[in-house]
Amino acid sequence: MATIETLDVTKLEPRMKHPTIFKYFDALQPGEEFVIENDHDPKPLYYELIGERGNIFTWEYLEKGPEWFIVRICKNPLEEQKEIERLNVTAIEPKFKHPTIFKYFDALQPGESFIIENDHDPKPLYYELIAERGDIFTWEYLLKGPELFEVQITKNPTNSTGEEVAGTISIKDIKKAEMLKDKGVQFKCSTEKYNLADDPNAGKVAKVPTYDYDKWELDFLTDYIVNTYHSYIKANAENLNDLAIKIAEHHGDNHPELNRLSTLMYHFLQDLLDNTVREEVLFPIIKQIVAKHRNPETEITYEIGSLKEPINLLKKDHEMANLDLSFFRKLTNDYTLPADACSSYQLLFQKIKEFESDLQIHIHLENNILFPKAILLDTELAKLN
Numbered sequence: 001m002a003t004i005e006t007l008d009v010t011k012l013e014p015r016m017k018h019p020t021i022f023k024y025f026d027a028l029q030p031g032e033e034f035v036i037e038n039d040h041d042p043k044p045l046y047y048e049l050i051g052e053r054g055n056i057f058t059w060e061y062l063e064k065g066p067e068w069f070i071v072r073i074c075k076n077p078l079e080e081q082k083e084i085e086r087l088n089v090t091a092i093e094p095k096f097k098h099p100t101i102f103k104y105f106d107a108l109q110p111g112e113s114f115i116i117e118n119d120h121d122p123k124p125l126y127y128e129l130i131a132e133r134g135d136i137f138t139w140e141y142l143l144k145g146p147e148l149f150e151v152q153i154t155k156n157p158t159n160s161t162g163e164e165v166a167g168t169i170s171i172k173d174i175k176k177a178e179m180l181k182d183k184g185v186q187f188k189c190s191t192e193k194y195n196l197a198d199d200p201n202a203g204k205v206a207k208v209p210t211y212d213y214d215k216w217e218l219d220f221l222t223d224y225i226v227n228t229y230h231s232y233i234k235a236n237a238e239n240l241n242d243l244a245i246k247i248a249e250h251h252g253d254n255h256p257e258l259n260r261l262s263t264l265m266y267h268f269l270q271d272l273l274d275n276t277v278r279e280e281v282l283f284p285i286i287k288q289i290v291a292k293h294r295n296p297e298t299e300i301t302y303e304i305g306s307l308k309e310p311i312n313l314l315k316k317d318h319e320m321a322n323l324d325l326s327f328f329r330k331l332t333n334d335y336t337l338p339a340d341a342c343s344s345y346q347l348l349f350q351k352i353k354e355f356e357s358d359l360q361i362h363i364h365l366e367n368n369i370l371f372p373k374a375i376l377l378d379t380e381l382a383k384l385n
Helices: 014-027 043-053 094-107 123-133 171-182 218-251 257-294 308-331 343-384
Strands: 005-008 033-038 057-064 069-075 085-088 113-118 137-144 149-155
Touching (some): 005 014, 014 043, 014 308, 043 057, 218 257, 308 343
Antiparallel strands (some): 057 069, 113 149, 137 149
16 A cells, blocks of 8 residues: 655745645645645645645545644546537637637536636636526636636536536635625626725725724734734635736736736735734734733743744745735836726725735734734743743
8 A cells, every 4th residue: 555645834934835735736646645734724725726726636634623733635536538628718809708608608518518728817707607607517727827727617417307416616606606796796897997086995994093002912912913904814815816816807918917916916815814824823822921921820832932933934924925015016017007997907906005004004013013022021931931
C-alpha cells in the first residue's frame, strides 16, 4: 500500500503556505492524495482550491480542532468523456457574448457539456444562468487564470420521468442569484453613470470615529477589531471580488488592466481573510496576557515571552496588503475613471477606496496600538517569570 505524504503547514513560512500546498496538489496523479496538518482550520484553502482548480478533489477532515486540524485531499480520478464543444468567448462581440452562451446551453441535451474559454473570470455568467435557468447545471473550472479561464458547463441529466435532476449548486449561490435578479441588478453592463450623491452609503466606511483608542484596554480593543474590521472584511470581500470580476467581464477588452485587477483582487482578499483567521488565533492569547497582568494567579496556555514572532508575521501580512493596495492604485492610475465607465465601473472604484480606508484604520490600530502594547505586557511578564 502506497504511503500517503503528509505536509505540516505550521512549519512553512506564512507567505509560502498556500503556494506549497498547491504545488503538492498539482503533483498528484488522478486518484492520489496527500494530508495537510495545521494549527487552525484550513477551510479558506478549500475555497481557494475550488476557485483555482475547480471541483476536482475531495476534502475530508481526519481531525477537526480545536488545537490541531488534519485534512486529506484527494484528486478525483479521470472520467472518460467524449469530445466536448468549445466556445471562445473572446472572439464574440461583447453585446452578443451572454446570448450566445445561453444559446449553446439551451441546445444541450441532458448530461451534455460545453466549455467556454475567456480571458477573465466569467463568474457573472454563473449567477445569470442560475437566475434564468435555475439549478439544472454544474459549473466546473478547468483553468482559472490569470490569463485564460476555461469553464465546463454541464446540463444535469434527467430522471425516469424526464425531469432534470437538481444539481449541486449551493443554496447560498441560488439565493444570491435570486436576490440580484429581484433587485434588478444587471448581469450585463449598464451605460448609466454612477452618481456618488445618490448613494447614501458612499464614503461612510472611510470616516474615522473619534475614539481615543490608546486609552482602551487591550482585551476590549481586540473585540472591537474583530467585531468592526474583521466583520467588515468578511462581509464585503465576496461582493467586492464579484464586482471586480463583473467589470473585467464587460470592460476588460477596452481596459485590459481590469483583468489583472480582478485576478489580483481575489488573491488580495484571500490573503486578508487568512490574516483575520491568524489574528483571531492570536487575540485570545493577548487576552490571557491582559488577564495575567490583572491577576497573577490566572492560568495561561501560551509560552510567556513568545508573542513577538507571531506579531511580526501579522505585520508582514499588513505590509503585503499595503503593497497590493499601492499596486492597485498604480494599475488604475489612482482610480481614474475612463470616459466609458458605467455605473458598476464607478461603483467598483468607490468600493475599493472605501475598503482601503477601512483597512488603513484596521492596520493602524494593530500595528501602532495593539501590537506594541501587547509585546510590552508580554515582555514584562517574561521578566517576572
